[in-house]
């Protein structure tokens with residue numbers, strides 16, 4: 079099975095958590111794209127979606143799924159999204175697709191975070207995947223220096239502007255043994271919009287695409 083086939087297995091398996099008549103929180107990325115395709119088969123049975131990126135919004139709308147403004151929705155039952163890394167405690171690194179800020183917002187209004195990944199994303203310690211940090215452009219150099227003090231090697235993601243008009247620093251060479259503490263420290267730096275550590279709001283359900291099919295851990 080290819081990695082994309084494992085992503086597809088995870089994305090389609092998430093469909094069983096979608097309640098009829100509901101508004102669904104939808105993340106961003108290649109795994110979520112499979113979930114969106116699956117959701118298209120239920121488009122007449124759901125009310126719509128709240129999306130975490132322009133890319134996902136376009137894909138949802140192309141399938142005829144209504145996309146609601148996050149401000150018009152009080153709460154969501156489920157949020158379905160991928161991850162770049164996930165540990166056994168269900169803390170995640172996210173933001174490989176630069177959508178981390180909106181992802182964190184939609185996750186925050188959702189009762190249940192359903193993480194869909196292929197089996198290459200499971201790690202013992204977070205940090206092999208460079209940790210994305212979305213920053214206000216004028217704070218980029220200052221925050222890079224602060225991230226070095228925290229033990230990382232930040233690299234400016236050239237040519238990428240987020241949906242919110244900001245830039246991304248990818249922090250290499252971090253061994254993230256206390257994800258919540260690091261999330262707090264980076265969040266406290268002036269100019270940081272969002273750090274791609276999802277530890278305070280981790281996943282509730284993990285669906286892993288494997289060569290044997292989708293495995294669900296609740």
Ligand code: 5RP
Nearest residue numbers: 107108109160173174175177
């Ligand atoms: C985007 C994300 C994605 O969920 C993460 O990058 C995983 O992507 P993919 O499903 O393409 O492997 O956080 O900002």
